[in-house]
Amino acid sequence: NAAISACHARYPAAAEVVVPPGVWRTGSVNLTSNLTLRLSAGATLLSTNDEAHYAQVPMVPNESREAIRNQGFIACWGCVNTRVVGAGGGGPSPSTIDGNGPVWNNYTTDPAKRAQVHAHQFARPFLVNPQHCRNFAITNVHLKDSAFWTLTPFVCDGVYIADVNA
Numbered sequence: 001n002a003a004i005s006a007c008h009a010r011y012p013a014a015a016e017v018v019v020p021p022g023v024w025r026t027g028s029v030n031l032t033s034n035l036t037l038r039l040s041a042g043a044t045l046l047s048t049n050d051e052a053h054y055a056q057v058p059m060v061p062n063e064s065r066e067a068i069r070n071q072g073f074i075a076c077w078g079c080v081n082t083r084v085v086g087a088g089g090g091g092p093s094p095s096t097i098d099g100n101g102p103v104w105n106n107y108t109t110d111p112a113k114r115a116q117v118h119a120h121q122f123a124r125p126f127l128v129n130p131q132h133c134r135n136f137a138i139t140n141v142h143l144k145d146s147a148f149w150t151l152t153p154f155v156c157d158g159v160y161i162a163d164v165n166a
Contacts, residue, residue, distance in 0.1 A: 001030050008032045019043040021093070027053020028125065031076035031084075039095035039141060041087035047073045047100040047125070047147065054125055072129025072152075073099050079133045086141035089165045094142040099127040104147035124148040134158050142166070 007015040015035045021042035027050060031037060039045065054070035074097060076082050086095025104124045127146035130136045130153050137160040143150050150166050153159045 001028075004030065004032060004035065004037070008035060019045060028071045029074050030071075031074065031079055031082050031130075033078075033080045033082060035079070035081075036083045036085055037074075039084070039086040039097070041095060042093035043086075044096040044098055045074070046098045047104070049100055049103045070125040072126035073097070073147075074128040075126075076130045076133055076136070079130065079136065081135045082130065082133060083136070084128070084138040084141060086139065088140050089142035089163060095140060096142045096144055097127060098144045099125070099146040099150075101145035101147045126150075126152050128152070129154070130156055130159070132156065136160070137162075139163055 003017050004015070007017050013034055015032070017035065017037050019037070019039045021040050023044045023046050025046045025048055027048050029037070029045065051070060074084060084097075088094055089096075101124075124147035126149045127143055128138060128151045129149075133153070133156045135158040136153060136156055138151070139160070139162045141164055143164060143166040146166075151161070151164065
């Protein structure tokens with residue numbers, strides 16, 4: 001998030017953050033307007049299962065209850081002209097967004113918290129979750145092991161999805 005903020009501050013009209021090859025473990029990634037998040041071939045963004053790295057946000061209205069949940073792993077709210085672009089979602093060196101789902105599904109040993117997670121499913125973050133965005137695109141990436149819903153644009157206009165596999 002620091003790289004995105006610094007890049008956007010310097011280039012507010014057309015920022016690009018490049019994720020080099022390798023595995024990059026991180027909490028929620030907050031995208032901004034006029035930003036391209038580019039994953040190089042062989043780059044993997046891997047979700048940490050530390051709840052402290054995820055902002056608490058209201059559930060979307062169609063979730064039919066008043067509560068909070070963890071923000072999506074790749075998230076943007078009210079963004080315009082935002083893109084997530086990989087070098088390809090298949091082949092020997094895919095660009096991958098990995099939600100670390102199996103770890104999130106069993107991330108706590110606290111019985112009360114575990115019961116809450118299983119009863120309401122709100123602790124696990126969506127994998128890619130643009131909300132109230134315009135001109136959002138995601139292309140050429142592999143989406144892997146989502147902790148909850150995989151790709152969930154909500155109240156967005158002008159969404160472009162191409163060459164994405166899960």
